[in-house]
Amino acid sequence: MAAYKTYIFVWVSLLVLTVVTVLVSYVNLGLWNAGAALTIASVKAGLVAYYFMHLRHETKLVVAFAIFPLLVLALILFGTLIDVYTR
């Protein structure tokens, strides 16, 4: 099992983060609830992408292929929200 130690460690971290995010959600932090939940989700997503999806061993090109779409996603989010919040 030693060979899969990293994976298991990542998995345990993910579970811990899940528990944390659920517990935090029961505490009323006002606006910070959303921020905390999304931050934890992003850490989890980062762990999955970096370890499970092997981005840590990937070539720069593949990493670029993984990152660029996020930029485009940001464009549609911000472009739409700029309109909605200034209407």
Added chain:
Amino acid sequence: MASTTDKHNEAPSGAHKEAPVSARLGIWTFLATELLLFGGLFTAYAQFRGMYPELFHLQHLKLSRPLGALNTVVLLTSSLTMAVAIGAVRRARQKTMNLCLMLTLALAGVFLVIKYIEWSHDFAEGIFPKTNIFWGLYFVMTGLHGLHVVGGMAVLAALIVLARKDRINAEHSAPVEVFGLYWHFVDLIWIYLFPLLYLIG
């Protein structure tokens, strides 16, 4: 014309190598399209949550956080088994891989069963997609994600059959590697859906 398909993508000979770069670029490009597909939903979510914060807050309390958390654990675990399956095939441990693929399939099944329980509970309460915008988003987001799980299960089943026939092994592991990336991506989407819908509403 016989072997046009494999002309450029010959399986690496001898010991294991990673899936060919074309396959990796291909699946990451595909995942980019999936990201933007869900991206539209995230945008809609952001807009409507901004427009109706009280509605979202009140409605999301009706969702079961324990069940959502449990499903998160199930899906995260299936990601682990998938990652181990790939680690196993790279080390030519066929049995471990087979076992892990089947575990992944089973966990995906569990995920869907829990989802089914949640949905039927909602329907019994008289909650439908048209009830209001929160539930519209909830059903469309989890429904589309669920469809991705179903599609993933179909491919997984095919992979298990191929693995039985020894068509997938250390020399020819690209299908599992590529599928693994898809499966982790489905997990990634859920990692965001869970807090957005169940925790912060």
Added chain:
Amino acid sequence: MSNEAVAAHAHHEDYLAHKGFRSWALTLDHKRIGVMYLFTTLFFFLTGGVLALLLRLKLLTPGPALFTDHTYNVLFTMHGVMMIFLFIIPAIPSSLGNFFIPLLIGARDVAFPRLNLLSYYVFLAGIVVTIGSLVSPMDTGWTFYTPYSARTGAAITTLTLGLFLVGMSSVLTGLNFIVTIHTLRAPGMSWYRMPLFIWAMYATSVIQVLSTPVIAITLLLLAAERLFGVGFFDPAKGGDPLLFQHFFWFYSHPVVYVMILPAMGIISEVIPVFARKPIFGYRAIAYSALAIAFIGFLVWGHHMFVSGMSTTAGVIFSFLTFFVAVPTGVKIFNWIATLYRGSIALDSPMLWALAFIFLFIIGGLTGLFLGALAVDVHVHDTYFLVAHFHYTMMGGTVMGLFAGLHYWYPKISGKMLNERLAKIAWCLIVPGFNITFFPMFILGVQGMPRRWAEYPEKYQGLNTLATVGSWILAAGIIIMFVNFWRSLHRGATAPANPWQGNTLEWQISSPPPEENFEVIPTIHEWPYNYGTDRRAHDGEHHRQA
């Protein structure tokens, strides 16, 4: 020839040698798949063209004539849907792109040949469903805006499924091209030795892959709205019709560059060959393709200036819109600089390329009028807009397609076109096009709204002129297609390199052998060394010097 592998004399069978339905229907050959796309898309070009002629015929006179207003709505919706989704978006990428990307980069096929065939069949399935949805007449226009599209009795749900499939095909093709260009370039073909058509197709594919999913989710949401009564876009249910427009244009605006970039790629290939000069500003043209693709994602809001979007967003989008003109202008200047003091040969591909530059300048500059927030408030939804996008789409993309078809016809078919017929067609189409669409600029400024089946009498003069123009245009297109058809049988046998081009496709026989290259060539220089000392103008050396 510039490259070492000249396989023209090989005794291998050309890709058209095998006959029979199965050999086409199950082919994995990118060339055959490209030809199938070409036939399919051109069929819809002609069908959509006939619809356009009917619309123009109705507009010949101001009053009721010919058919009802509802029929008019249905016909222009069909015209729009066919031309946009079934012709102009897939036309150049899927047909000429499929055929020539592997040839131009020195590969034997695309990266995923089976996926390529699959995407053709997904496209066909999409066409069948889309056409099937027209059984209950569609009257929403090709943009099917909510909330009307969520309520109309037409088979919008079926249409969305059809377009979803067409979009999926487009994504798969784009994905295939991206990976192909990254992984299958011949040895020695660095990025700066790639033909500019490849740069254009790369940028195109990126847009296809990243924007199409957004329209896919929009269509799914629209379907959910119609089937399950979800209220995303329906204000009565708390939804927001503008969200639909944001999504729709987040796709549909970048996609206008899916239409135009491949055409620009073709023009960049044709101009240096027929001006016998190295392309001017290679890197500027290459980067401007990527810049257009990227900026294209930032400007969708300019379609929504008057639809209730916030003024702040309007100002931002208007400002960003002007930036698209920069890389576009860069391309135009570079083409013209390439022409300057070239020894220009006015063969038919060059004539089409020149028509492209001329018409696209008009289309592009009028786009700036529309992109300016204040002016757009005045001319939005008038014939000014109709004229603008026909100048870019037909004057741009279609002229580029024609340039490509005339340029590559010998390579695809192995026959030469009749040059005289080609020129007669050109002499009808270019003036015919201008007579049809230029009056619409004036009509628009005078205030005639688009999509009207009937109009006040004061607009009749220019409308009649436009309709007469459409007949001249149609006559030219008929002659062109007769030429295409006739030359298949009666055309002279094409030599391997009729235009003395340097790109790789001209170094193999016409039509190409089934496996393209007997030996994969090794590339030592860029392909644009026309009429000068080669080394001085090699892209790489030039930089290092």
